[in-house]
Amino acid sequence: MAQDLVTLDQFSLQEREVEQALARVNVRDVDYADIYFESTIAESVSMEEGIVKRAVKSVSQGAGVRATAGDKTGFAYSDELSKRDLDLAADHARHIVRSPKGDAPVPVTHRPAPAAARNLYPLDAPLTDVDVRERVELLTLIDREARRCDPRITKVMASVAVEQKTMLVATTDGLRAGDVQPLSRLQVTCIAEEGGNRQTGTFGGGGRVAFSFYREQDRAQAFAREAARQAILNLGAVDAPAGVMPVVLAGGWPGILLHEAVGHGLEADFNRRKTSAFSNLMGRRVASDVCTVVDDGTLPFRRGSLNIDDEGTPTTRTMLIEKGILHGYLTDRLNARLMGIPLTGNGRREDFRSIVLPRMTNTFMLAGESEPEDILRSVKNGLYAVSFGGGQVDITNGKFVFSASEAYLIEDGKVTKPVKGATLIGNGPDVLRNVSMVGHDLQLDSGIGTCGKEGQSVPVGVGLPTIRIDELTVGGTAA
């Protein structure tokens, strides 16, 4: 099991040094403290103009020390892993509790880590061990495939990024847990030109998967064809309509709607501070009864999955909305403790330089019973959105926005012209109340999601079956 393989040796540290640093931060008034050790190797290779021009590698390691007291957090980090640096970080972290001078450190004894129950991403070898030439070959293949699709494809850009993160967290309540977290992503962008018209198409995917994933079932070529198809499609796209209309979302990546519209609003920190549009809605109806939404960090090989979160808590599947009723929040240790609610294993951080925040893992709506074709047929005039660029939410007033990168008009129950530049805007606590049909075709995204919060980026997954939203504002340019 991956977790068992992570030891302090990998960070060139002695058991005693870590215990001493923990004791040093664990002064009176500190409820909880932890040290997060991380070592990450990341490599990215990119191609444009038919040649692989760029290769970039980065190696970083360091430790973050955190102390919490009530709702206060003290945090310090260092990219040097010497005893001196750990002690200094511990002193800075405990400064938050302003313990009186001379306050004695409280020793911390650690219990042996429980045997790892699972490994959601067992890989034979570190991703970074894959010969860079193999990655170069893959990108060359993609370039050829995309150009072969259509002579109007004039530019192809592609990149493959791999990362191998080793983490270990040591806590004042005696936990010692580590994990090796592989992550990779392949991204293709095509530009299509016709006359003076230039359009782009992008597709990508990945996860906590072995490099062979991209070769299996000719996935890399399929990514290239998909990016090319979108670029060509957009050449013929008409201006998006503006106004309120029924919207059908396709399965998969459009699940970003859940992430923006409800997911962020259900992260515990905003609710503890009562600054979320969802504060005080627990147990209340926030969606129609065909909507059930979960966050699940336990799906094998998925981009948003983790064996343990960054506080050592095993990830779980958390019911967020059950048949339309708000059921639970996503928590880290601090917020679970302060709110007196269950720990869900959603304490995540970008790296050792960042503090832990409650974050999503893979967030999706469970399949319903409708036929996707019936859902489309049910709409007289509206918008069918198949893929999105990105989205954003204002947690406090609940307003969210996301931008369609592939969308079509629905006219008389039929999918007709592709449209460009459509933006959807709505209110988080309202939008799911307007969901009247949910398809049986739940699909997870291809593994490209990165979520930003307080300046920290973490990989996440989303998923959705085909759904019908009776009313949503579409922001286009056509009246």
Place this chain on the structure above:
Amino acid sequence: MADENGRGVTGMDTSRHNLNEVAADLVARARARGVTAADVLVAEGESTEVQVRLSEADRLSRAREKRLGLRVFFGKRSATASTSDFAGASLERLVDDTCDLAKAVAEDETSGLPEESAMATDIPDLDLHDPAAPTVEDAMDRARRAERAAMDADPRITNSEGAECASAHGAVVLANTHGFVGAHRSSHFSLAVTPVAEGADGQGMQRDSWFTVSRKWRALETPEAVGAVAAARTLRRLSARKVKTRRVPVVFDPQIAESLLGHLAGAVSGYALYKGASFLLGRLGQSIAPPHVSIEDNGRMAGRLGSRPFDGEGVPTRKTMIVDQGVLTGYLLDTYSGKKLGMASTGNAARGPGETPSVSPTNLFLHPGGASSDEIIRSVKEGLYVTDLIGFGVNPVTGDYSRGASGMWIDHGELAYPVQEVTIAGNLKQMFRDIEMIGNDLEFRGSVASPTVKIREMMLGGQ
């Protein structure tokens, strides 16, 4: 963490490493490996951030870090690698890794360091560094005062996402096989507060924020002033409505107008242009806006947040007119993207250690016009005054633009009531042509700055 903004010839006062020596040593190690050319970028920084919420200390973060990046060339093949471990064995491994990677990629005819003659020879002091290191208590006090000023401003301010006060110091050294060694230091101080307001109408909460930022600790605005503006910005959002779908004039407040300059910077970036991924492709020398529009990038402005004496490749920064009286006159270029377009670098290479250069603006701003923001609002019979935008609905290739907006409805020249949950849409090419009025209220609150801007007409999507 440091960026490239700063000066000085040694590292931090408290540095455990002489950055110049580290950089020079690594260039020598690379040379010994037979590279044709190489450059090294080393950065070191220290920062402290405190966060206060509802007057209580909420979070205290301290950071100290360093990073070193090496780029090597074997003829026309190149690769880049970086590490945070400055120990000898680690540096040897870094050189090995970088050389191995370089041998695996294709030859790229355009690649290479800047010409020796293009390197900065004079590194002016741009007044970017203030050694002041506020104590944690001092920073806490400022944050607390800013939050209190916001909370005390009005009983409808009922909650807070907190106030933050941060300080950072950084140093950067760049060295290459031309024998160039350049260094600079910088500092960065900021104070921000995000109050939450709730109206009596049961229509839910609103939040907004305000901030002050400077390279000088003493130049920060008072916490009371920051808190008062944050409160006013938050309060004016309460009881917001949706409005009907229609075409209307749109006025961008200065904070929001900045984002238009950001989109322009993306479109005139050499990388976007040579990849054909810009809505301004082929427009150099042509009119893209009315004659009252002039947009400047200037990396040499003393004390400004986007200033730096040399760019990420060691090329001197300078002033470049991007748009001069409505005509597109300049691009933002580094050595590579410049060569691709048959042009010289404009000193806009942006780069952290271990990154290949990209392009970014330095201090980018729209020259102010003659009207006050009130006069601009008064010129609108019916339209939207935009104070916030969300979402990513901008296509840099086509210029298609559609974003979520909130702000105030303008009725017969007066700000009438707040508006939210609407979209504004158009195309950036047309939006720049439609800049009808520019305010006289230019203020540098970041590296990109704009006065109030009025766009003749956009599509508003609402009810």
